[in-house]
Amino acid sequence: MTDITAESRSIGRNPVAPGAGRTVASAVPQSLVRRLARGITATGGAEPAVTRAPLTGEVLAELPQSTTEDVKVAFELARRAQQAWAALPVRRRAAVLLRFHDLLLKRQDEVLDLIQAETGKARLHAFTEVLATTMAARHYGRAAVGYLRDRRRGGAVPVLTKAVEARRPKGVIGQISPWNYPLELSVGDALPAFAAGNAVVNKPDTQTALTALWARELLIEAGLPADLWQIVVGEGPVVGPAVVEHADYVAFTGSTATGREVAQRAAGRLVGASLELGGKNAMLVLADADLEKAAEGAVRACFDSAGQLCIAVERLFVHRSVADAFLARFAERTRALRLGGGLAYGADMGSLVSARQLETVSRHVEEAVKAGATVLAGGQARPELGPLFYEPTILDGVTPEMAVCAEETFGPVVSVYRFDTEEEAVERANATSYGLNSSLWTKDTRRGRAIAARLRTGTVNVNEGYAAAYGSVASPMGGMGESGLGRRHGAEGILRYTEGQTIATQRLLPIAPSLGLSDEKFAAVFTTSLRALKALRIK
Numbered sequence: 001m002t003d004i005t006a007e008s009r010s011i012g013r014n015p016v017a018p019g020a021g022r023t024v025a026s027a028v029p030q031s032l033v034r035r036l037a038r039g040i041t042a043t044g045g046a047e048p049a050v051t052r053a054p055l056t057g058e059v060l061a062e063l064p065q066s067t068t069e070d071v072k073v074a075f076e077l078a079r080r081a082q083q084a085w086a087a088l089p090v091r092r093r094a095a096v097l098l099r100f101h102d103l104l105l106k107r108q109d110e111v112l113d114l115i116q117a118e119t120g121k122a123r124l125h126a127f128t129e130v131l132a133t134t135m136a137a138r139h140y141g142r143a144a145v146g147y148l149r150d151r152r153r154g155g156a157v158p159v160l161t162k163a164v165e166a167r168r169p170k171g172v173i174g175q176i177s178p179w180n181y182p183l184e185l186s187v188g189d190a191l192p193a194f195a196a197g198n199a200v201v202n203k204p205d206t207q208t209a210l211t212a213l214w215a216r217e218l219l220i221e222a223g224l225p226a227d228l229w230q231i232v233v234g235e236g237p238v239v240g241p242a243v244v245e246h247a248d249y250v251a252f253t254g255s256t257a258t259g260r261e262v263a264q265r266a267a268g269r270l271v272g273a274s275l276e277l278g279g280k281n282a283m284l285v286l287a288d289a290d291l292e293k294a295a296e297g298a299v300r301a302c303f304d305s306a307g308q309l310c311i312a313v314e315r316l317f318v319h320r321s322v323a324d325a326f327l328a329r330f331a332e333r334t335r336a337l338r339l340g341g342g343l344a345y346g347a348d349m350g351s352l353v354s355a356r357q358l359e360t361v362s363r364h365v366e367e368a369v370k371a372g373a374t375v376l377a378g379g380q381a382r383p384e385l386g387p388l389f390y391e392p393t394i395l396d397g398v399t400p401e402m403a404v405c406a407e408e409t410f411g412p413v414v415s416v417y418r419f420d421t422e423e424e425a426v427e428r429a430n431a432t433s434y435g436l437n438s439s440l441w442t443k444d445t446r447r448g449r450a451i452a453a454r455l456r457t458g459t460v461n462v463n464e465g466y467a468a469a470y471g472s473v474a475s476p477m478g479g480m481g482e483s484g485l486g487r488r489h490g491a492e493g494i495l496r497y498t499e500g501q502t503i504a505t506q507r508l509l510p511i512a513p514s515l516g517l518s519d520e521k522f523a524a525v526f527t528t529s530l531r532a533l534k535a536l537r538i539k
């Protein structure tokens with residue numbers, strides 16, 4: 001390993017992507033900010049919040065903040081709008097999603113600017129949000145009718161009981177979203193709620209509220225009644241609990257610590273909640289992996305959105321026999337990533353979002369290095385590019401007492417570990433309280449799927465980092481263990497926003513002694529019938 005380390009130190013710095021010549025101020029003019037801010041449900045009772053562009057540190061927006069009273073009003077407005085919306089046929093509601101799909105593809109450049117301005121991520125990574133959101137829009141736009149249709153079920157007594165399972169909207173969904181994927185985790189998650197006949201009161205992170213507000217405008221243009229999606233803005237610990245207080249169901253995405261608090265509040269009110277939380281995701285590179293592809297995949301899995309991605313890889317387990325060859329390739333590719341903050345395609349990695357993120361990332365790396373870890377690539381902030389840039393970083397020799405070993409860094413930092421047997425790799429990958437995503441690389445995909453079944457994570461990607469599973473929107477996505485409760489995507493991603501209702505119609509005879517049957521005779525007839533139903537394999 002020493003040769004790789006020496007090489008990384010001598011090369012030192014990541015190349016810088018050429019700038020795009022467009023400024024944040026020209027891409028997100030104050031007239032646009034003022035227009036979007038009108039979409040916030042706020043009456044002016046709270047001090048406005050000021051957000052800054054992570055790429056430059058300049059002021060981006062001054063946004064009105066909602067009071068807890070405003071949150072109440074938002075729910076009232078949403079509740080009123082929801083009645084008429086729920087009365088529409090599912091296909092009419094789903095058609096809005098399909099129109100939104102087309103509009104988003106057409107107007108993507110507008111939102112790419114906003115996402116970059118609010119998060120500092122590279123344009124390519126902002127585009128993955130457009131990709132994920134349109135995929136969700138298409139899926140639920142097409143599949144909602146099937147997911148939500150009434151289903152005939154076997155009744156209590158064949159012929160005599162007709163049972164139908166129906167799906168009813170929950171009502172008004174309280175949705176709380178983080179800053180890291182502001183388009184996908186606001187509108188992307190709200191789309192199935194709308195298709196199922198709900199209204200949504202969304203509290204985006206203040207830092208990324210403009211992106212959510214833009215998506216709301218676009219959805220209204222696609223045909224969503226304006227009051228159906230309310231957006232409230234404010235301090236998480238103040239406005240967040242108010243959202244939970246009024247919601248008929250809570251869809252939360254954020255950290256495990258906040259998720260726990262949200263779950264407790266929801267439990268107190270006996271409303272359901274889905275929680276999409278943190279992770280400490282592992283990648284396994286098996287001895288037979290295609291090392292070129294695995295190294296490329298590892299770069300995407302670890303450093304997309306500067307690692308500020310819940311399903312990003314932060315622990316990399318490599319079979320000892322291929323570790324040196326793999327790490328040489330991975331480190332070389334990592335050092336070649338072009339950092340940059342231009343509002344155009346070209347950079348491979350952008351900035352972190354906030355001083356808090358930069359502090360955590362720097363602290364995890366510095367502490368680990370002080371305690372004996374080795375830097376194979378990166379390891380430094382890059383203030384000359386912007387206030388919050390940090391290099392994509394690979395650490396070797398990380399030991400359990402270092403914070404970076406088990407805590408979520410949520411930044412561009414990955415630790416590498418070597419293993420000797422698959423058994424050991426699976427055991428170490430599973431040795432975390434989280435269980436969100438994992439990735440494994442092997443040429444034997446059948447074996448890969450068998451190993452996947454033993455990994456305790458909600459998604460497993462074979463020969464990809466995260467995008468294959470996340471993009472398979474017809475299948476559920478979410479976390480085991482402390483990574484969450486419930487799932488987005490697939491049937492669970494829409495049925496969570498509904499209540500199951502069984503309508504059973506009885507005819508001819510009641511399920512009770514009748515036609516002069518004594519209780520004893522009734523019991524005997526039913527005993528015989530039950531035996532017959534089992535023998536006839538009737539479910």
Ligand code: NAD
Pocket residue numbers: 176177178179180181185203204205206235236237238239240241253254255256257258259261262275276277278279309310408410436479483484
């Ligand atoms: P966070 O928990 O600090 O904030 C998330 C949201 O909750 C924000 O809107 C915030 O204002 C709000 N909030 C804060 N305190 C609250 C409270 N007491 N009650 C209700 N709401 C409150 O998380 P973050 O730092 O914004 O996001 C990063 C975290 O999110 C990481 O841990 C990441 O792994 C996780 N995440 C998970 C997924 C997933 O799908 N599993 C996706 C993205 C991010």
